[in-house]
Every structure is written in structure tokens, then in C-alpha cells.
Amino acid sequence: MSMAWKLTGRTPARATDPDADRNAPGTGTAGGPGGPLTAPPPGPEPDARHRLTSVQGLAALSLDAMASVAYGPEAIVLVLAAAGARGLGYTLPVTLGIAALLAVLVASYRQVIAAFPNGGGSYAVAKAHLGRRTALVAAASLILDYVLNVAVSVTAGVAALTSAFPGLYGERLWLCLAVLVLVTGVNLRGIVDSAKAFLLPTAVFVGSILALVAVGLFRDAPASTVSAAGHASVLSDNATSVGALLLLKAFASGCSALTGVEAVANAVPSFRAPAAKRAQRTEVALGVLLGVMLIGLSVLIGRFHLQPVEGVTVLAQLADAALGHNWAFYLVQFATMVLLALAANTSFGGLPVLMSLLARDNYLPHVFGLKADRQVHRHGVLALAAVAAVLLVFSGGDVNTLVPLFAIGVFVGFTVCQVGMVRHWRQERSAGWRGKAALNGFGALLTGVSAVVVTATKFTAGAWLVVIALPALVLAFEAVHRAYGRIADRLALGRIPEPPHRDRSLVVVPVSHLSKLTCEALNAAVSLGDKVVAVTVTYASPEDRRASESLRRDWELWNPGVELLELPSATRTVGRPVAAYVRDLGARQPGTRVTVLIPEVEPAHLWQRLLQNQRGAVVAHAVRRTTDATICRLRFRVSA
Numbered sequence: 001m002s003m004a005w006k007l008t009g010r011t012p013a014r015a016t017d018p019d020a021d022r023n024a025p026g027t028g029t030a031g032g033p034g035g036p037l038t039a040p041p042p043g044p045e046p047d048a049r050h051r052l053t054s055v056q057g058l059a060a061l062s063l064d065a066m067a068s069v070a071y072g073p074e075a076i077v078l079v080l081a082a083a084g085a086r087g088l089g090y091t092l093p094v095t096l097g098i099a100a101l102l103a104v105l106v107a108s109y110r111q112v113i114a115a116f117p118n119g120g121g122s123y124a125v126a127k128a129h130l131g132r133r134t135a136l137v138a139a140a141s142l143i144l145d146y147v148l149n150v151a152v153s154v155t156a157g158v159a160a161l162t163s164a165f166p167g168l169y170g171e172r173l174w175l176c177l178a179v180l181v182l183v184t185g186v187n188l189r190g191i192v193d194s195a196k197a198f199l200l201p202t203a204v205f206v207g208s209i210l211a212l213v214a215v216g217l218f219r220d221a222p223a224s225t226v227s228a229a230g231h232a233s234v235l236s237d238n239a240t241s242v243g244a245l246l247l248l249k250a251f252a253s254g255c256s257a258l259t260g261v262e263a264v265a266n267a268v269p270s271f272r273a274p275a276a277k278r279a280q281r282t283e284v285a286l287g288v289l290l291g292v293m294l295i296g297l298s299v300l301i302g303r304f305h306l307q308p309v310e311g312v313t314v315l316a317q318l319a320d321a322a323l324g325h326n327w328a329f330y331l332v333q334f335a336t337m338v339l340l341a342l343a344a345n346t347s348f349g350g351l352p353v354l355m356s357l358l359a360r361d362n363y364l365p366h367v368f369g370l371k372a373d374r375q376v377h378r379h380g381v382l383a384l385a386a387v388a389a390v391l392l393v394f395s396g397g398d399v400n401t402l403v404p405l406f407a408i409g410v411f412v413g414f415t416v417c418q419v420g421m422v423r424h425w426r427q428e429r430s431a432g433w434r435g436k437a438a439l440n441g442f443g444a445l446l447t448g449v450s451a452v453v454v455t456a457t458k459f460t461a462g463a464w465l466v467v468i469a470l471p472a473l474v475l476a477f478e479a480v481h482r483a484y485g486r487i488a489d490r491l492a493l494g495r496i497p498e499p500p501h502r503d504r505s506l507v508v509v510p511v512s513h514l515s516k517l518t519c520e521a522l523n524a525a526v527s528l529g530d531k532v533v534a535v536t537v538t539y540a541s542p543e544d545r546r547a548s549e550s551l552r553r554d555w556e557l558w559n560p561g562v563e564l565l566e567l568p569s570a571t572r573t574v575g576r577p578v579a580a581y582v583r584d585l586g587a588r589q590p591g592t593r594v595t596v597l598i599p600e601v602e603p604a605h606l607w608q609r610l611l612q613n614q615r616g617a618v619v620a621h622a623v624r625r626t627t628d629a630t631i632c633r634l635r636f637r638v639s640a
Contacts, residue, residue, distance in 0.1 A: 064260030072257025157341025352380030575622025
């Protein structure tokens, strides 16, 4: 048997960086008397195996953006279909506009990565250049986008599965939750493990799309139209004219393909050293691959004169036309289904890092800043999974319920980031700053207009929820920040405290019987305090009185030199009488440090805790809630 101590008190939780002690500067080595301190030479990262390479970063943080090629071109085509076949002719110009915006965003986020290597993306930029409130708006928009991305990606992947196997349609909610549990479990093992697990599906998807584009460019006519045969066209019978508003709406809808571009900049600390360089390479690779796939698919849409039909995706029609209705067609469909379901991994890579930054700045509980052994922000991962599960249950696993809420938040984040980078260049005034500022300003204009258009067009379809949720999140951040501010004021953080001094101390030990546990508790108590009082709670029933009298006789025979005080109780409770006695002590003896030492048995096996009566926890809760006494829970370990 051995002893263990656990000391708790009434002092509020620390309101500073949860990793402050760990990150405190270390000591250097002196170069001689009066000489400068020199830091030891940098060595390899001790946790490098839990951080990402550039290729792994592409697999872990780009799935959202990669999977968007499955619905980005389709979103453009469905809007332009309102103008008939003439409208579809503008698919490539609109896509080129989106690709240009993609290039602007990639260039911007490369600069964000270099300027803000601690991650945070739009939040970090806004915090540095646009003020605290704007930074919180950016953070709230990113959180909404990440959470919705998980729900939309999972439901879209399951929708592709149920399209292939209609018998599973009625079980789509449970399938969605199962996929969510799978992705969450992989991410709890670490972002590197998730990257390794999803590297093959990402490579298969990207390879199949690039092969589809390459083969399709060499065809003058579709190889097959089997997938679209028998399906009604969704071209408008009363075609409207192709005007600026229609093109703007198509552009805004197609910009859903840009969701996930910001994820790399948000998760820079997850990369191996040099983290910023690796993240920049990953950002560029993501932009190039996404741009090539979007433009290539749009070229094929025009080459094959594709028309959107009910029940068949545009990507499926393109695979049919370019590759034929064979094994390659089904490979593209299967790869798309898998990647859509796994695209939620982007959120699991980016959001926990963002939440840790918010926790560091006291806008979220500090628990979100803690890391597990595998460099996992475990609490952020679990919180994201829990909220996504609520959304899945709310939507019943139906992707159409969630899509109207999607992509609004990311456009807000894009716009805030671009405006912040404009101010960054104006303040820095480095070489070529005017051109860079103009590029970011143009990007801010495009993404800002897109945010307004998407919100207006999808407002009645459910986007109003995002409009309400975004300010509600900002208010929640402010409330958490004020709470930490009050704690910091109470603790006088940042101010040098008075020198420590010794007060008279009194230790109260609750007991119910004599045993070795009681003996060890009194040994500890007399070591801690100037005076020790043992207390026992007594009840009025005859059997309880007999037990109290027996304890009193045994105590007098033992004669430990410690007074035993009886606390009568009219109800069958043990915590409140002890707490009332401690309060009375504090009132009668001001300036005395009162400690309540609670002896408890620590069983050898976890299941044996079910056998305990939890009296110690009850007493500790009552004393903590109503007094300022220090609580010391003494663990008496019983070996197997």
C-alpha cells in the first residue's frame, strides 16, 4: 500500500496561456563572466513524427477543396441552365474567373503563412490589422464553415453511396454518424495518422480526375451517354437572357469550390520544420491541382455540350463521356464518394488549431489549448465531432438541408483576410507592396461580393441561420473573454504579489470509523497544521447513536492526541454539517488557514470504484461550494 496526495483549493483557474509554463524561456549557457548567454544549437523536433510533411499536409488539409470539384462545376452549370444552352456556353469563362480568384487566394494565403507562422489564418490577420471585434467575426465565420463542412461532406459522401445502393437510403443517418465516428477516431490518433490513412484515397481521386480530363481532351465526341439516358434535362424551357446578375450568381455558386483553401494557413503549426515553407508548398500544390481540375472539367463540359439532368451528377456524366461506361467510370464514382465522405478531415485538421489560438487569447475555454501526446488538440476534435453530430441528426442525413448553410462563412473569412492583408502591405511597405495590396484588394472585392450574393440568394433556404449564428458566436467569445478578465483581476495577474507569509493553520479531518486510513490521515494532518480537529457527523436514530458511541469509546482508547468533535445532523447528509462547521471556524478565527483533509481509498482496479460510497466526494463538493477552505484529498492506495 502506498500514499498519494491531491491538493485542491478555492483559487480560480489560471487565466493565462495554458501552455505558459511549458513555453517559458529556458536558460542559456554563459560564455564567461559577464559574457552573453548563448542558446544551445537547435536540434531535431522531438515531436516531428507527429507533424506533417508537405505531401501529408496535402492529404490531411486539402480534402475539402479537392472534393469540391465534385459539386463546384455542377453548381455553375445549374445556375447557367436558367438561360438554356446559351447560358451553358459561359461555363468556362465563369470557371476561369473562379480560377483567377483561386490564384489570388493562394498567393494571399502564402503571404499569410509567412507573416503568421503560428496559424490562425483570417483570425490572425484580422487580429493584427483589423481589430479584436473583426478578428472574432473572422474566427466565428471559420468555425461555422468548418463545422458545416463536416456535416455537408459526410452527408454528400453517404448520398453518393445510397445513390449506388438505394436500399441503404433509409439508414443514411446512421451511416453518416458511422462515418463521423470513423473520421473522428482517426484524427484522435493524430493528424499524421489521418494524413497517412487518407493519402491513398486522395491520390486515387486526383489521379482519376486528371486522367478523366486528359483522356477527354483527346475526344471529339462523348464515348458514352449511358448515365444520362432516360433522365430529364433541367434546362429551363423559358430561358432567361444571360445578364450580369446571372453570371454573378453562377460565379458565387461556383465559389463553393474554393472552400478549404484557407485550411493550410490555419494549421501551419501542424507541419514539420520549417513549417512555414512546407505549408506554403502545400498551399501552392493545392491551388495548382484544384485549378487544373476545375478548368479541365469546365473545358470538357463545353466540348461535350453537356446538359445537366435530374438524378445524375455532372461529374458522372463527364466520366461517362470521357472514359466510357466501364470500370474507369465506376472508379471515378467510387473515388468521389470516398473523398466526399473523408473531406470532413480538413475541418479536423484546421479547426482545433484555430480553437487553440482562441483559447490562448481567452476567447474559448483553455481546455481547447491543451494537446495530447500525439500533438492532438483532443478537446477541439471531440467538440467539432459533437456539434457535427447534432447537425447530422437535425438534418436527418439529408445533404440538401445543409447545403444552403454552407460556404457563407468561408467567404466572410476570405474577405476579412484579404482586407487585413491590404493593411499589412500598407504598413510594411516592402518591395512591390502596391501590387500585392492591389491584388489582395481585388480579391477582397470579389469575395465580398460573393458573400453578399450567396447570402442573399440562399437566405430563405436556411442561410438566415448562419446570419444569426455568426453574431451569437462573437457574443459567446466576448462573454468567455470577460469571464477570464474577471478571474485575472481577482488573481492580480501581471502584478508582483506580496511576499509570502505564514498564517496559523487548522486542519479538519472528517472521520466515520477507526482504521489505518484514519491513522494515516491524522499523521498527514499533524504534519500540515498547527492544530488538528477530527469531526464525525452523527444522526438521531438509535442505531446511528450506538455507532457514534462506539466510535467515541474507540477514539478514547486509541487516544491519538487529536480532539474528536461530533457534528449532529437532522438529515441524512454528511457534506453540509462539515461545511457549516468550517464556515463557523472561518467566522470565529479570521486569519486562520483552514484545510479540510479528506481521507479516501484508491482501489487497485477501476471497476472497484463502483464499490465506494463517495462520501469523500460529497464532503469535498459541499466544502468547495460554500467555503474558502483548502481541500486536501488524501488517496490511500490499496494494492491488488
